[in-house]
Amino acid sequence: MTDSQTWFITGASRGLGFALAKAALDAGHRVVAATRSGEVPVRHDRLSTCRLDVRDRDACRDAVRVAAEEHGKLDVLVNNAGYGLVGAVEEVGELETRAILDTDLLGALWLTQAALPVMRTQRSGHIVQISSVGGVGAMPFFGLYNAAKWGLEGFAEALAGEVRSFGIRVTIAEVGSMDTEWATGSMKFSRSIPEYDDLRQSVLGTPSVPWKSEAGATGGGADPADIASELLQHVAAPADDRLRILLGSDAPSQVAAVIQQRQTEYNLDPRYTAASVSH
Numbered sequence: 001m002t003d004s005q006t007w008f009i010t011g012a013s014r015g016l017g018f019a020l021a022k023a024a025l026d027a028g029h030r031v032v033a034a035t036r037s038g039e040v041p042v043r044h045d046r047l048s049t050c051r052l053d054v055r056d057r058d059a060c061r062d063a064v065r066v067a068a069e070e071h072g073k074l075d076v077l078v079n080n081a082g083y084g085l086v087g088a089v090e091e092v093g094e095l096e097t098r099a100i101l102d103t104d105l106l107g108a109l110w111l112t113q114a115a116l117p118v119m120r121t122q123r124s125g126h127i128v129q130i131s132s133v134g135g136v137g138a139m140p141f142f143g144l145y146n147a148a149k150w151g152l153e154g155f156a157e158a159l160a161g162e163v164r165s166f167g168i169r170v171t172i173a174e175v176g177s178m179d180t181e182w183a184t185g186s187m188k189f190s191r192s193i194p195e196y197d198d199l200r201q202s203v204l205g206t207p208s209v210p211w212k213s214e215a216g217a218t219g220g221g222a223d224p225a226d227i228a229s230e231l232l233q234h235v236a237a238p239a240d241d242r243l244r245i246l247l248g249s250d251a252p253s254q255v256a257a258v259i260q261q262r263q264t265e266y267n268l269d270p271r272y273t274a275a276s277v278s279h
Contacts, residue, residue: 003028006071008064010034010054010111011081013041015186016130016178019224020078021047023232032067034081054081054107064114073122076235077115079108080130082148086209087190088199089143096190097144104148109155116163123167126235129156131172133251137258140203141196153244160243169241173231174255176248177221222248 007024011017012033021031021040030046038051048070052063068074082104085096112127119125134142135149153172160170189210192200197207204211227247234245246252266272 005029005075006032006067006073007076007078008032008034008067008074008111008115009078009080010052010107012049013037013039016175016224016227017078017080018042019228020080020231023225023228024076027232027236029075030071032063032071034063054111055102057106057110057113060107060110061114064111064118068118074115074118074125076126076128077111078128078130079111079152081107082130084142084145084187085190086141086187086204087144088141088193088196091190091193091196092144093190096188100144100188101148101151104145105151108152112155112159116168119168120163120166125167126169126171127156127159128171128173128231128235129153131156131174133174133176133254133258135172135174136255137261140199157243169238170243171234172244174244174246174251175227176246176251176254178224178227178248179221221250 005024007021007029009017009020009024009031012021012031013035017033017035018040021033022042024031025044025046028046031044031048033040033047033049034052034054035049036051036053038049040047040049048067050063050066052059054060064074064077083100085092085100087096108129112129115125115127119127129152131149131153134146135153138146138150156170156172163170187210192209200209201207230247231245234240234242246255267276
């Protein structure tokens with residue numbers, strides 16, 4: 001147990017967060033599982049839970065402080081809490097917009113800020129931001145989810161350069177499709193405008209929202225346990241200092257398509273082409 005770490009994982013009651021908690025425990029680590037309810041569907045002598053609404057900045061600071069005091073250190077923070085929102089940009093209301101940004105973007109910021117003084121004092125630590133292929137590209141009807149993940153990646157990239165000298169690693173985990181409830185029970189929907197129904201049918205396969213969500217339905221894709229295993233391997237490899245990692249079998253192809261399209265558009269500017277050659 002000399003290599004045992006203390007992990008703080010948000011959104012740990014199900015999906016990837018729960019898989020990460022189980023994988024970290026199996027690897028011999030201590031886990032603080034943060035959830036809205038304060039409960040997780042497993043018991044373990046190295047598992048503690050805390051009830052946390054990541055939108056509450058003061059609560060985030062208190063939760064991290066308590067975790068560090070109880071365990072003597074904080075090695076890994078995983079900002080996983082979040083949800084999806086389906087809605088064209090015109091359809092998304094103010095309260096829906098503020099809610100998803102408060103959770104998916106600002107929640108990660110508040111917890112990162114809370115963890116940094118602890119990790120700076122230790123001169124070590126690892127902050128993992130759970131992003132998505134949707135943090136690289138965007139698609140119709142997911143604009144606000146994309147905006148939250150793009151914002152997450154933006155501040156995380158800046159953060160990596162700010163804290164490297166303190167011995168703190170930062171990882172942006174760009175996850176592809178997973179077999180979780182993200183696309184069903186965990187999805188929220190804006191009120192639709194009929195003028196977008198034809199495009200909705202083309203992009204989403206149905207003009208109707210919310211779509212049917214059945215108990216036990218999943219979103220398809222990779223097993224969260226496999227994604228969790230990949231992420232633990234990355235954290236356990238200190239020489240792997242990549243800022244961004246791709247998780248899931250479809251993530252590389254999705255990101256490659258976005259980057260290729262972006263490159264094609266930039267290449268239409270001869271100044272960009274010349275600059276690329278010079279570098």
